[in-house]
Every structure is written in structure tokens, then in C-alpha cells.
Amino acid sequence: MAARSKAPGVELLPSAEPVRLIEADGTAVPRRVLPGPTELRAAYRALVLGRRFEQQATALVKQGQLAVYPSAHGQEAAEVGAVLALRPTDWIFPTYRDSVALLTRGVDPVEILTLLRGEWHCGYDPYVHHAAPQCTPLATQAPHAVGLAFAAQARHEDTVALAFVGDGATSEGDFHEALNFAAVFHLPVVFFVQNNQYAISVPVSRQSVAPSFAHKAVGYGMPGVLVDGNDAAAVLSVVGEAARRAREGEGPTLVEAVTYRIDAHTNADDATRYRPDEEVAGWLSRDPVARLSAYLTNSGQLNVDVEAAIAAEAEDLAADLRTRLVAELPPPADELFAHVYHRPTQRLRDQAELLRAESEER
């Protein structure tokens, strides 16, 4: 019997270094194939819009217009790259952190913030955008991506489902169950771990002692890929390949995007308690937006006019968001009872009646 050249599973292992196509200073990594100019310019635009959206949402929290905003400042390339690597018909399963992913998907900014401003519902129609509601209970959306992919396969659609997961969420049981199901049923799923180094205050060293989160893939029998999450080009390429594998029946992939959350977890969090300023500064120098901008400018793919046009578009987006979010009225209280069951029960009808009477009295 011929000896195996590699131990089984070795081909599933991620590389020691994250895949990177563009260095932090904007120079291209030698001998690497980058996505085409159209794709990269689209990514740049999405990054700028995403960054501006983040800033606006953070400002709205400070003005008391939003209940909470978990910022993804610093992680924009991971979210933008993952979404742009998919087709619009592929499904995404985002978390509370993944507003930029939804923006990139084309969801109305006001709808993205509906949940975070404290409404009870998710704001957008998942079927219009092929995007599940932003999920708060950690990792619980991952099995949904698996089920959606299962159904897609049963319907003979070539849809891919991508689940966004944080580094902390990888410790949850549902993360494990989802990966295992996807692998056992050989489903078109991409698990996309955004390792932003902290789960609120807890560093990755307290979540896992595995060499990387991508290494976990091997135990499930699927490939794990480490990618520089601040390099939109690399994320586009890696998630693109994972989506291709999924679509062509080669099964699920676990992608870990190594990145950093520049802001605190939310406005309620004091990040200075658990991480040093120097650490943040180090990551600021790897900024994803500046990186792609430098690469595109240096390679002649972006000029000041296009840059200015995108900047103006971002300002418009922010201004429009400010005006509309503040103007938006909460839905009528009757709706509380309307969407619990397909038809409100007698009990709910009685309670709706009570609420109506109460509000008329006041």
C-alpha cells in the first residue's frame, strides 16, 4: 500500500499566516492574484459607505436616538468582502455586529437600525434581501444557515448560506452543532468567523487555545482558511473560493477573518478596562479603508474624482439616515399582537382591545 504523503486532514488545515493580498501600506503582495478592478472598486465604495454609516450610527447613540450600536469600525473589510463575494441570491445570517454587511447587501440604513434603536422587529424583509434578522443570542443563527442550505439543496437551487459568527460565539454549542451538521450533510454553507480579538472584554485566549479558530474546521472534516480580515481583497478572494466550493457541491468551509474592533463593544462598554491603547493604535495602522484606497490609488484604479464622488455619496447616506431615523414613528401598538401567531388568538384580541381602550383614555 502506498504511504500517504500527508496525514489525513492536513489538507484541511489553514496556513500559518492569514491569506493577504494587499499589505497594510497598500502594496500588493507579490505573486498573488487579486480580484479584478470592478470588484475592488465596488469593495472600496462599500467600505467608505460602511465606515460613514458606522460613524453616523455611533453619533446617533450619543444623541440618544439609538438604544445601542455595536460598532464594526475596523472590521468593515471583513463584512464587505464576505458579502460582495456572494451572489445576491445567497443568504446571509448576520449578528448585531454586522450592520455593514447588511448595508452592503442593499438594506435601507433605517431598516438596519430598526432593531438597534429598540424596536421589537428586525426592520427589513428577509426574503427581499436574502438576509436573516440580525441575531443576538450568540451562534444560534448558525444552525439556521445550515437548514436554509439543506432546503436550498432539496429545491435544487445553488444558493449558498453564509453565517457570520464572532470569536466568542465559537465557544457556544450551536457553533459546534452547526459545523458538524453542515459537514455531515455536506451542505453549501460558509461559516465566517470575524475574530475581532474580544468578546466584550474577554480576549480570544480565554475562548480557545486552538492555534486559530480556522483550525477547528479540521475536526469537522471541512477546510479552514485564515484570512486577513482588514484586507478586503483577500476576504473577497477567500470567501469567493469558499462560496464556489459550496455551490459546486464540495461542502462547507470555515473562514476566520483576523481583524480588530476599534471601538468599544457598545456604548455601554468601557474598553480601556481590558485593552491597552497601544494595542488599538497598532491596529489603527492596519486600517482596511486606507489600505484599499492606497492600493487602488497607487495602481491607478482610483482617482480623486471617483474618490470625491463616493465620499459625497457617503455624506448623503449619513444625512438621509439622520433625517429619516429621527422622523420615523414607531409602528402602531396594535402590531404587538398582530405578529405572534398567523391569526391572533382570542386572548391576544382581548389584550389588544384593552390596550386600545387604555390609549384612548390617556
Add this chain to the structure above:
Amino acid sequence: MAQAINQALADCLAEDERVFVFGEDVGTLGGVFRITDGLAAKYGERRCFDTPLAESGIVGMAVGMAMNGMRPVVEMQFDAFAYPAFEQIVSHVAKMRNRTRGTVSLPMVIRAPYGGGIGGVEHHSDSSEAYYAHTPGLTVVAPATVADAYGLLRAAVAWPDPVIFLEPKRLYWSKEEVTLPAPTEPIGRAVVRRPGTDATLVAYGPSVQVALAAAEAAREEGWDLEVVDVRSIVPLDEQTLVASVRRTGRAVVVAEAPGFASVASEIAALLSERCFHALSAPVRRVTGFDIPYPSPKLEHHHLPDVERVLDAVATLQWEDA
């Protein structure tokens, strides 16, 4: 009853290709209670299949499937092994319609053998209906007859909301002469199983048989008891319950789950609120004790039996009538 459930699943699989049956050991083995016996062989391993051993994964996968147009029917192997899936059930199964303002509904069924009386070791005899009934967004049903096991399950699979389908495991082997499909009342309707004039026994699932036996025995005492089978815990048919108790003026609610903060408590409170002026006595509850489900050697102490029901009936202030 086991056969009726099997028949219902088979008919659903045959009629609607969006239906999938899955869980632990449901494929080749046909389930530990053989409820899914033969389904994989007949409808293929894509339609009825074994999953990895993970309840949260099973229910979570069903959520994604239902989001994408399927009608999954999943089996939890035993009542007390559904708890790992509890988060999926409470956070997602129950809330998806609400969270999406009505745009995403989850037509799915979670079947679970439930209740005691079969001499099971620990974790095999829980009555967990109150957890589900307490969660807005879930429909919760429990059949007590063979016809209902079939009819309610067919209705559950066709229902636009997620249904928790509680199968009284001690009735699995109960036999009745019924030709299936037999016509049954829809979800949301309670049924008077035995008319009577002196008091109403309200019960569901395995306790219906106990109530019927108690009503039979009560004849010797000179009491003519009505038995109402709740069938659908959520939505609850308040009208039928209230009408019965207003007619009889007395009520005992029978259920084997611990009584504190239970479905029986809810029904008793409801009857007190809605029937107070028609009542000749306080509404009584006969339930299991507020203890972890006991060992097989002691479970007969815990489960409401005919004696205990009759004792409660005896306290309904008959002398004042």
C-alpha cells in the same frame, strides 16, 4: 396511537414533498418508540433521516429549512432531552414571525414523547408543556385519543405556526377501533369527551383517560361528571371550558405535571375568573407533586389517579348544592 402517528407522518410525506422527518434514530431504527417505522424505507433517506446527536442543531436546522419553504417535522427523543433545544425554541422558533413583522413564518412541528407512567428512569418522564405554553408564538397540542393523534398531527403539519406536539408516551400502545383518517376537531378546539351535569373534569393528554375513568367510577357515588379534553393547550379553547363549567358549576383540572405555575393552574385561574358566579365550589387542581419526576417504583404516588380525582370531586361542597 403509535400507529396513528406513524400513519399521519406517512400521509404527510406522501402528500407534500416539502415535509421532512428527522431526528435521532428516526431513520433505520424507526425511532426508539418506532413512531417513524418504515418511513425512511418508503420515502427515502432524504425525507426521513437521522441527524447527528444534537437537539439544538436539529431544531435550529428545522428553522432554516422552514425559512426556506420546507415543512420540517422533528422528533425529540424524549421530553427531557428537548431542553438543549430550548433556546432555539424560545428565541427563534417562537419569535421568528414576530421578529420579522409577519414576513417569515415557521411552519414546523416539534414532536416529543412526553409524560410518565411507563416506568422510565430519570429524564424520561417529564411533562414540559408549561415551558412551551408560557412562550408566546408556540402552538402546543397534546392528543389523548387515537383519532386525535392522527388528526392533530395532520393539522399541526398544515398549521402556519410552529407546533409543539406532545405525545403521551403511555398512550402509545393504546388501541381503539378507528379507521384513519378519522374526522377530528381543528387545533384550538376542546372537546367534551363525556357529557355530565354535576361537575366538569378538565384534562389533556394522558390525564384524559384518568378523568374518564374517574367519571365512570363517580357514577357509583351518584355524581354525573362531564369530561372536557383540552387537546389544544395553545390556543386554548376558553369558550368550551367556560361553557361546560358554567353549566355544571364545579370543576377539577387534572394534569400530571407539577402543579405550581402549570397549565392546570392557568386553566383553574381562568375558570375562576370567568365562571365565578356560576361556581358552587372553588376550582380544584389535581396534579403531580412539585417534585422532580420520581423513580419508577414511586411514580404511582406522583401521578394523579382515579382515587385522587374522586377525592377532589368529593370536596366540591356537595352538601350546599
